[in-house]
Amino acid sequence: MNETSQAVPAKPQGSPPSGAEKIGRRKFLSWFGLAWVSFAAATTGALSIVLRYLFPNVIFEPPTNFKAGFPGDYEIGVVDERWKEKFGVWMVRSPEGLYALSTVCTHLGCTPNWLVNESKFKCPCHGSGFYKSGINFEGPAPRPLERYRVALAEDGQILVDKSRKFQQEKGEWNNPESFLPL
Amino acid sequence: MIELFKELVDAVSSPVTIFTGAVVVFLLFVTFPRQAASKGGGLTLLFLVLAFFGVGLTDKHFRSIVSAPDNVPIVGMIFIFGYFTWYAMRKAVENDRRMEKGEPTVEQAETNDKVLVFPYLIFIEFVVALAYAVGLVLWSLFLKAPLEEPANPTVSPNPSKAPWYFLGLQEMLVYFDPWIAGVLLPTLIILGLCAIPYIDRDPGNSGFYCYQKRRLGIQVYLFGFWVLWILLIVVGTFLRGPNWNFFGPFERWDVHKVVPLVNVNLSDLLFIKWLGWGLPKEWYLREAPGILxxxxxxxxxxxxxxxxxxKGLCKKLEPVRYSILMFLLLVMLSLPIKMYLRWAFNLKYLVAIPEFFFNI
Known part of the structure; x- marks a missing residue:
């Protein structure tokens, strides 16, 4: 290896190839900086268009707030499934009042089924079970179902607000907004 | 007679008996490899499985489950993997016998020279690929992929089953928190498999089948693969019905079957049931025993x-590799341990901190 490298004739120093002009250090750095700035600007611009793409003009999703009829529509002791399909909410009327349970299993997000005869919510994916109150009691689910904010609107209808969630394990079910006394 | 057999099988079938039975079969297989790998042993096992399927196919429910297009490959898998395990063990036992006598192994006796990949291996692979392609075409012609209605996020099919190769994971999810069974354990399985050549760096017994000199590796592999992976897939495919309840092989899948599965955490057991103090308010006090x-x-x-x-293994592997090996083995063993704890004590989590989504 050494021999061959020695055999290569050394390049004559201090004589740039013809046609190439000398660029000063300052000039090089300013061009270099300009190139980087414009590259970064172009990239940011392209990325911002990609980001814009993530926010569509129209979303075909149900609103997070909805009116769930009048309190009299709900029978005491019954888990009402009329809003399950559209909004993902079970309305449960207890003797004391009304609460809105989320239909998302707290284990891995499947939709449990309400089994009337066994009086429990049972998830088909891994067998988690919840009482009517939403408390988990069997299977792998680590925490109870979440409740949504319920309130009475001015026209006397029940207003369910899915943007506010109440988790039992954080003690949030004591919050008066998580329960509508009737 | 057949009815009695079916009732008996359903009565003794439960996750505990099936898992324990599989562990016993595994232990017999690795303790008596010579008998298990003999022609008689293999034929006996094959006959038993075939007889079970033969009797089972007279049952309408069993037939409908086993012949569902999704489940046919799992039936095939039982036979294919059973055959290859038996065949590999047979080769290993033969080589063990030769090595005991001081003879060269089958592979060494054949040739000690290097063989070129092309054309020898490539040719075999090409023929196998052709046969495989024909098999896939026939399969897709005869077993239709089910086309169902459009997906609806508010309706989960009952039972909801993962693709067959994930059914072992789905079964694990019954016993573990999602982030452990769904993220940590699969990651450790993959990393652990990658780590094998770095942990076992002994080149002494490579290049041929043998059992006696590689017992630890082969036993760990067979336990992890057969008992903790294939068995869980088979259970998840054939024996898990609506609401992920367990059903015997001949039991009708009743959506309304009620199985009491009330689970309690270790902290509940310890502080409420055994000590009678009530749960401590702070999570770190409450979960301290479990963490410990x-x-x-x-x-x-x-x-x-x-x-x-x-002692010898530790010295051979040096502390770092020894600790990594032990960690991987203990994590692997934690799955059956947790399953038995669930079955014996209805134990849900050893450490349950729902405040941080952290449960073990």
Missing amino acids: LIFTYLILPPAVLAKTVL
């Missing part, structure tokens, strides 16, 4: 074994 238990489980056995039974 986990640390003891991960640290004590490797330390004790390194000083006693596995």
Whole structure:
């Protein structure tokens, strides 16, 4: 290896190839900086268009707030499934009042089924079970179902607000907004 | 007679009996490899499985489950993997016998020279690929992929089953928190498999089948693959019905079957049932016993074994590789341990901190 490298004739120093002009250090750095700035600007611009793409003009999703009829529509002791399909909410009327349970299993997000005869919510994916109150009691689910904010609107209808969630394990079910006394 | 057999099978079938039975079969297989790998042993096993399927196919429910297009490959898998395990063990036993006598192994006797990949291996692979392609075409012609209605996020099919190769994971999810069974354990399985050549760097017995000199590796592999992966897939496919309840092989899948599965955490058992103090308010006090238990489980056995039974192994592998090996083995064993704890004590989580989505 050494021999061959020695055999290569050394390049004559201090004589740039013809046609190439000398660029000063300052000039090089300013061009270099300009190139980087414009590259970064172009990239940011392209990325911002990609980001814009993530926010569509129209979303075909149900609103997070909805009116769930009048309190009299709900029978005491019954888990009402009329809003399950559209909004993902079970309305449960207890003797004391009304609460809105989320239909998302707290284990891995499947939709449990309400089994009337066994009086429990049972998830088909891994067998988690919840009482009517939403408390988990069997299977792998680590925490109870979440409740949504319920309130009475001015026209006397029940207003369910899915943007506010109440988790039992954080003690949030004591919050008066998580329960509508009737 | 057949009815009695079916009722008997359904009566004894439960996750506990099936899992324990599989562990017993595994132990017999690795303790008596010579008998298990003999022609008689293999034929007996094949006959038993075939007889079970033969009797089972007279049952309408069993037939409908086993012949569902999704499940046919799993039936095939039982036979294919059974055959290959038996065949590999047979080769290993033969080589063990030769090595005992001081003879060269089959592979060494054949040739000690290197063989070129092309054309020898490539040719075989090409023929196999052709046969495989024909098989896939026939399969797709005869077993239709089910086309169902459009997906609806508010309706989960009952039972909801993962693709067959994930059914082992789905079964694990019954016993573990999602982030452990769904993220941590699969990651450790993959990393652990990658780590094998770095942990076992002994080139002494490579290049041929043998059992006696590679017992630890082969036993760990067979246990992890057969009992903790294939068996869980088979259970998940054939024996898990609506609401992920367990059903015997001949039991009708009743959506309204009620199985009491009330689970309690270790902290509930300890502070409420055994000590009667009530749960401490702070999570770190409440879960301290569980956390302590986990640390003891991960640290004590490797330390004790390194000083006693596995002294030689520890010296051979050096501390770092030894600790990694022990960690991987203990994590693997934690799955059956957790399953038995669930079955015996209805134990849900050893450490349950729902405040941070952290449960073990």
